[in-house]
Amino acid sequence: MLVRRGFRYRIYPTPEQEARLRCWEGALRALWNLAHEQRRVYLSRGARCPSAFDQINQLTALRADVPWLADVPRNVCAQLLVDLDAAWQRCFARLARRPRWKKKGRDTVAITEPHPKTFRLTETGVVFPKLGEIRAVFHRPIAGIPNRCTIVREVDQWFVSVQCEQDIQEPEPTTRPAVAIDCGVANLLADSDGGLVPNPKHLEAALTRLARAQRVVSRRQKGSCRRERAKRCVAKLHRKIRRQRQHLLHVLSHRYAKSHGVVIVEKLNVAGMVRGGLGRQISGAGWSSFCSMLRYKLEATGGTLVEVPAAYSSQTCPACGTIDAASRHGERFRCVGCGHEAHADVNAAIVLLSRRNGGDAGRGGQGAIRPPMKRQLRVVRRGHSTVQVSGSFKSPGLQSG
Numbered sequence: 090m091l092v093r094r095g096f097r098y099r100i101y102p103t104p105e106q107e108a109r110l111r112c113w114e115g116a117l118r119a120l121w122n123l124a125h126e127q128r129r130v131y132l133s134r135g136a137r138c139p140s141a142f143d144q145i146n147q148l149t150a151l152r153a154d155v156p157w158l159a160d161v162p163r164n165v166c167a168q169l170l171v172d173l174d175a176a177w178q179r180c181f182a183r184l185a186r187r188p189r190w191k192k193k194g195r196d197t198v199a200i201t202e203p204h205p206k207t208f209r210l211t212e213t214g215v216v217f218p219k220l221g222e223i224r225a226v227f228h229r230p231i232a233g234i235p236n237r238c239t240i241v242r243e244v245d246q247w248f249v250s251v252q253c254e255q256d257i258q259e260p261e262p263t264t265r266p267a268v269a270i271d272c273g274v275a276n277l278l279a280d281s282d283g284g285l286v287p288n289p290k291h292l293e294a295a296l297t298r299l300a301r302a303q304r305v306v307s308r309r310q311k312g313s314c315r316r317e318r319a320k321r322c323v324a325k326l327h328r329k330i331r332r333q334r335q336h337l338l339h340v341l342s343h344r345y346a347k348s349h350g351v352v353i354v355e356k357l358n359v360a361g362m363v364r365g366g367l368g369r370q371i372s373g374a375g376w377s378s379f380c381s382m383l384r385y386k387l388e389a390t391g392g393t394l395v396e397v398p399a400a401y402s403s404q405t406c407p408a409c410g411t412i413d414a415a416s417r418h419g420e421r422f423r424c425v426g427c428g429h430e431a432h433a434d435v436n437a438a439i440v441l442l443s444r445r446n447g448g449d450a451g452r453g454g455q456g457a458i459r460p461p462m463k464r465q466l467r468v469v470r471r472g473h474s475t476v477q478v479s480g481s482f483k484s485p486g487l488q489s490g
């Protein structure tokens with residue numbers, strides 16, 4: 090089984106290398122915005138959008154005119170245009186929003202060398218085109234054959250991420266049990282075994298520090314050096330929070346991938362919803378990165394990740410199938426139909442578990458009570474088709490008019 094893994098290492102460019110890398114970042118950002126603008130102009134005229142191939146073909150003439158762009162390796166420029174194309178394709182397929190402009194200080198620019206023959210890993214570092222060897226700390230051994238290499242900056246630290254292809258032996262079919270995980274309201278996660286992961290305190294504390302640092306920025310004069318310095322402070326706090334969260338998600342996904350064979354999660358809404366009050370804990374992006382961590386970790390242990398629709402999972406009774414918002418009492422769940430009691434978040438996870446084989450506690454089940462009125466206009470996505478939940482309903486606006 091061929092798998093792709095990324096290995097990320099801290100690199101320490103010399104001042105000359107760093108200056109050049111920063112110039113490349115600026116050049117690539119300009120190239121992204123230029124190519125993005127070209128696509129927007131074509132689209133606004135109703136013309137066919139230029140493909141990555143078209144844009145890469147124009148690159149030669151552009152690089153001949155613009156010396157600061159010519160300094161960036163051609164492969165790196167071409168890869169950026171491929172990435173932009175991929176972002177647009179995701180948008181056309183309604184999987185993501187429109188690609189954004191890249192803004193200095195806000196967006197990261199990846200410097201990716203997509204051809205395995207153009208870079209090289211040595212004992213002490215990475216040999217990158219035009220830069221020579223950049224010192225790296227290989228804190229863990231690399232496995233597989235490197236096939237692409239990306240340099241990114243996080244505020245003032247540089248990292249290289251090496252993508253490798255590895256032929257691993259097929260893991261044995263698993264006999265470990267199944268579990269469903271739901272992101273909770275009061276807790277970070279709840280699983281169908283009754284396990285609860287509380288919201289981490291350190292993230293809350295970090296968010297307070299972040300708010301304070303952001304106030305400092307807003308007090309300082311625009312364009313001043315002191316404001317820039319305060320902005321770097323904010324960026325570093327963001328970086329810290331991101332790492333704390335990533336660490337936690339890695340630990341949790343590893344735990345589930347090791348102990349369970351099948352993990353069931355809710356299918357994420359395409360629009361990238363942020364549910365309830367936990368938006369700050371696990372936002373849409375956090376949840377999807379948790380799911381992708383689970384996916385590749387399960388892949389290595391012979392397990393699978395199953396996505397099921399999440400509609401009404403918090404209002405459904407797993408015992409009798411009744412759907413009613415009145416069953417929810419904050420953290421408790423008490424069914425209005427049969428009196429079944431459970432922790433609300435755990436209950437939602439148990440409902441997800443029951444939906445695993447297409448079975449759906451509640452929806453269409455025997456003796457199911459229809460969803461409450463205010464919910465009837467809600468549109469539920471099932472697969473690719475859009476299904477209106479209920480028929481006869483007059484909106485309050487129509488009644489008054």
Ligand SMILES: [Zn+2]
Nearest residue numbers: 406409424427
């Ligand atoms: Zn019930």
